[in-house]
Amino acid sequence: MFIEESLSSILQKSNPYPCLALLESGLISYKESEHKTIPQELLKDFACIYGKELADDAIKCLVNLEAIEENEIGLLINDEASNIISSWLNQLKRNLLLTLNNNEESIEEFVVKLISYLKENTSCTVSYKSVENLDFIINSDGKNYSIQAALSPVWLPAVAEDASVQNTFIALIGPFAAQNWHHMIKYYAHPQFRNYTSYYDPWHCQKMNISRGSLLTYFDWFYRDVYGLKFFIPDTFSLALQNMGLLRYNDER
Amino acid sequence: MIYTADKIGKYKGADVIAEYMLKEKIPYMLGYAGHGAIGLLDSFYDKQDQVKIVWPRIETAAGFMADAYFRITGVPLPVYVSTGPGPALSACAVANAYYDSSAFLLITGQVTTDQFDSGALQEPYRHYPADYPSVIRTYVKHSFQATTVNQISQFLPKAFKLMQTGRPGPVHLEVPYDIYQTEGETVIPDPEGWTDAISWRTGAEPASINAILKKLIEAKRPLILAGNGVHVSGAREELLKFAEYMNIPVYTSLMGKGAVPDSHPLHLGVCGCWGHYPAVEAARNADVILALGCRFSDLHTASWQPGFAYNIPATKLIQIDIDPGEIARNYPVDIGVVGDIKTVLNQLIEKAETDGIKGDYKTWFDELAGYKKEWNDFVAPFEVSDETPIDPRRLIADIRKAAPKDAIMFSDVGNNQPWIEQYWRSDVPGTHFTAGGFAAMGFGVCGVLGAKLARPETTCINVCGDGGFMMMPHAVATAVQYNLPAVWVIMNNYAIGAIRDLQRFYFGGRQIGTNFETYEGTKYYDGELWNPDFAAMARSMGGDGVRVEKPADIAPAVEAAIKSNRPTVIDAIINRDTAVPLTSTWQMPPIPPALPTFGQIKIR
Numbered sequence: 001m002f003i004e005e006s007l008s009s010i011l012q013k014s015n016p017y018p019c020l021a022l023l024e025s026g027l028i029s030y031k032e033s034e035h036k037t038i039p040q041e042l043l044k045d046f047a048c049i050y051g052k053e054l055a056d057d058a059i060k061c062l063v064n065l066e067a068i069e070e071n072e073i074g075l076l077i078n079d080e081a082s083n084i085i086s087s088w089l090n091q092l093k094r095n096l097l098l099t100l101n102n103n104e105e106s107i108e109e110f111v112v113k114l115i116s117y118l119k120e121n122t123s124c125t126v127s128y129k130s131v132e133n134l135d136f137i138i139n140s141d142g143k144n145y146s147i148q149a150a151l152s153p154v155w156l157p158a159v160a161e162d163a164s165v166q167n168t169f170i171a172l173i174g175p176f177a178a179q180n181w182h183h184m185i186k187y188y189a190h191p192q193f194r195n196y197t198s199y200y201d202p203w204h205c206q207k208m209n210i211s212r213g214s215l216l217t218y219f220d221w222f223y224r225d226v227y228g229l230k231f232f233i234p235d236t237f238s239l240a241l242q243n244m245g246l247l248r249y250n251d252e253r
Numbered sequence: 254m255i256y257t258a259d260k261i262g263k264y265k266g267a268d269v270i271a272e273y274m275l276k277e278k279i280p281y282m283l284g285y286a287g288h289g290a291i292g293l294l295d296s297f298y299d300k301q302d303q304v305k306i307v308w309p310r311i312e313t314a315a316g317f318m319a320d321a322y323f324r325i326t327g328v329p330l331p332v333y334v335s336t337g338p339g340p341a342l343s344a345c346a347v348a349n350a351y352y353d354s355s356a357f358l359l360i361t362g363q364v365t366t367d368q369f370d371s372g373a374l375q376e377p378y379r380h381y382p383a384d385y386p387s388v389i390r391t392y393v394k395h396s397f398q399a400t401t402v403n404q405i406s407q408f409l410p411k412a413f414k415l416m417q418t419g420r421p422g423p424v425h426l427e428v429p430y431d432i433y434q435t436e437g438e439t440v441i442p443d444p445e446g447w448t449d450a451i452s453w454r455t456g457a458e459p460a461s462i463n464a465i466l467k468k469l470i471e472a473k474r475p476l477i478l479a480g481n482g483v484h485v486s487g488a489r490e491e492l493l494k495f496a497e498y499m500n501i502p503v504y505t506s507l508m509g510k511g512a513v514p515d516s517h518p519l520h521l522g523v524c525g526c527w528g529h530y531p532a533v534e535a536a537r538n539a540d541v542i543l544a545l546g547c548r549f550s551d552l553h554t555a556s557w558q559p560g561f562a563y564n565i566p567a568t569k570l571i572q573i574d575i576d577p578g579e580i581a582r583n584y585p586v587d588i589g590v591v592g593d594i595k596t597v598l599n600q601l602i603e604k605a606e607t608d609g610i611k612g613d614y615k616t617w618f619d620e621l622a623g624y625k626k627e628w629n630d631f632v633a634p635f636e637v638s639d640e641t642p643i644d645p646r647r648l649i650a651d652i653r654k655a656a657p658k659d660a661i662m663f664s665d666v667g668n669n670q671p672w673i674e675q676y677w678r679s680d681v682p683g684t685h686f687t688a689g690g691f692a693a694m695g696f697g698v699c700g701v702l703g704a705k706l707a708r709p710e711t712t713c714i715n716v717c718g719d720g721g722f723m724m725m726p727h728a729v730a731t732a733v734q735y736n737l738p739a740v741w742v743i744m745n746n747y748a749i750g751a752i753r754d755l756q757r758f759y760f761g762g763r764q765i766g767t768n769f770e771t772y773e774g775t776k777y778y779d780g781e782l783w784n785p786d787f788a789a790m791a792r793s794m795g796g797d798g799v800r801v802e803k804p805a806d807i808a809p810a811v812e813a814a815i816k817s818n819r820p821t822v823i824d825a826i827i828n829r830d831t832a833v834p835l836t837s838t839w840q841m842p843p844i845p846p847a848l849p850t851f852g853q854i855k856i857r
Contacts, residue, residue: 218567248758
């Protein structure tokens with residue numbers, strides 16, 4: 001039987017992120033995938049990002065906690081526990097602390113400031129898909145943007161195709177760089193992914209994004225105007241884009 | 254008859270042109286004779302003390318010289334050519350002037366009016382009789398074909414009006430041989446009544462001036478972008494005054510280079526594929542840009558790819574241009590003003606001063622100071638490099654040291670152009686010239702002679718490539734003939750280096766048709782690199798020539814060339830594998846763009 005309090009044991013782990021990533025992926029899949037199960041491809045990415053050992057441990061731990069369960073199709077979030085897990089993860093997300101230019105604040109404060117900056121500096125309109133989830137929908141120049149805080153980079157491909165169909169751009173904000181996010185670069189070969197998603201990691205002043213211009217430029221300006229910091233593009237990302245033929249290889253260097 | 258104020262007389266068509274040039278106080282007519290031009294030349298025979306005939310060795314060169322003369326003086330010169338090949342060869346120079354908002358009057362001959370559609374020698378007739386206007390129409394503001402003497406009188410003031418008002422551009426006048434020689438009853442119009450009295454320097458509405466100032470004051474990271482329109486409008490002083498008053502940093506396009514002194518603390522450099530990092534980084538980070546006479550070309554904007562040079566939008570663009578066609582051509586504008594740059598800047602200055610409006614952008618300047626330091630730290634070692642073959646940056650730095658402060662620099666087209674763009678510094682505004690739009694090779698090689706005609710007392714230098722020089726080597730002979738002691742510095746890399754670099758970096762290094770080499774084998778790239786002895790060529794034409802292979806010899810060679818006051822060619826052997834640092838990018842779709850080779854793109 002799932003016991004809410006048992007979730008806190010995850011945070012006692014030396015690296016709680018595999019469990020958190022799996023829970024987040026489970027919740028996304030619960031809403032988005034046909035059988036509510038976590039897609040096998042996502043699980044493969046999960047194993048690559050955190051390593052097979054940690055990934056297996058996380059699955060085992062969450063199955064033991066009855067936060068997720070396994071059926072004949074695959075792993076899925078425990079139906080009865082889904083709301084509790086969702087609230088718990090959201091609370092965790094909102095309280096994640098950022099230290100930006102010697103000022104400490106929560107990711108919730110960061111995202112709220114970002115949204116007000118966008119409202120102040122552009123003619124966009126903002127609606128809230130889920131305040132609790134820090135999930136904002138912004139319309140700017142006729143285009144929709146979903147700005148979300150997230151714990152893990154791993155599940156973004158699971159929603160990218162739908163986003164492209166709905167012509168909604170997803171910008172994820174979270175502590176991704178420390179979670180081997182480079183593994184996700186392979187998805188930039190898919191137009192639906194590269195044209196409709198971007199990752200921002202304000203902890204590490206990095207971003208992975210080739211859907212450039214318009215509202216996203218204001219993300220950079222917000223980061224600089226409010227915190228005096230800049231988002232950098234990791235070299236591995238640029239090199240990967242070159243290998244995919246999306247950027248020209250240049251040996252002038 | 255419309256010329257009621259002028260005295261009617263009997264003139265040959267060619268006399269009308271000659272007399273009108275005297276009234277316009279035109280000092281030179283350039284061109285190249287042919288059977289279609291001698292009728293015109295004859296009317297200048299007795300006027301050579303007032304209108305000097307200068308004929309370089311090909312029509313294109315005449316056009317390039319006239320183009321350069323206009324860029325420096327604002328005076329459009331007539332360029333005479335014959336029929337057929339002459340007009341065809343001049344088309345390149347006409348286009349070069351047109352793209353860069355420069356001007357000259359191209360006068361072409363044509364078969365006689367009674368031979369129209371006969372297919373007489375050199376007549377373009379197979380689609381329409383005497384049809385050169387159809388050939389040149391894309392590259393001129395207007396093309397006139399006079400079939401009576403009186404029409405010449407009508408067309409000339411219109412031509413000069415068009416060349417000198419609004420956005421300048423070349424104009425074409427075609428005259429059949431018989432009309433040059435036919436007498437007709439007409440008048441020689443006075444320019445005062447037909448062109449000089451026209452007020453064309455339109456300003457902005459007061460509401461637009463207020464809106465522009467408000468936008469700039471509210472900005473956190475404003476920039477002023479000076480394009481070629483600042484030079485063309487003669488607005489360099491006003492630009493500096495406004496920028497200083499408002500305390501807004503200035504950067505330029507390639508064509509706007511030299512609009513403000515390079516050493517001015519507000520100056521950031523050139524933005525473009527091979528621009529200066531502080532300018533490029535500032536452009537992609539600015540929240541408001543006031544663009545003055547800039548058309549946002551592909552090389553300037555990283556082929557309009559967001560994030561490389563610009564982020565418009567989100568950057569708010571205020572664009573002022575005399576040509577409405579250039580406003581919002583490639584980027585949406587927050588405010589667009591069709592107007593003369595000089596006039597609008599004066600309006601802005603007056604309003605800002607009256608209202609006591611001034612900007613305070615300290616944080617922005619702190620950020621820009623960081624960009625400048627990064628760039629200067631990168632550049633400095635190359636400018637003193639002792640490596641051989643010579644590093645292009647050392648070459649340019651040493652020319653700069655040896656040349657007087659006010660020396661006029663004409664770069665050509667090819668890699669020499671971006672090298673000069675990045676490394677030639679000038680504290681005297683309006684002394685850098687290049688062909689940025691049509692970008693015809695050879696323009697600088699000949700243009701430097703037009704500069705010398707315009708400013709005989711000033712040192713005029715052309716930096717060109719071996720490719721560009723060999724397109725127009727006869728410029729040296731013209732210089733000797735007319736005592737125009739220009740200095741040519743050839744960046745000799747045994748290649749058309751800019752295109753070779755595209756092959757190196759876009760086409761996997763497969764070099765074909767871009768290296769100057771002997772062709773000995775069965776395929777390209779088998780032979781030895783080869784070029785003529787340029788210094789010896791110069792000497793054979795009566796000029797001086799020297800080959801420079803060591804960095805230490807550059808400055809003495811330039812100093813000697815300037816001191817000699819003789820046309821001199823300096824053949825400098827440079828490192829052919831050093832590529833111009835890419836601070837932005839340029840794309841040739843479908844080949845994807847490259848990332849800059851200097852400076853990480855921080856904002857995308």
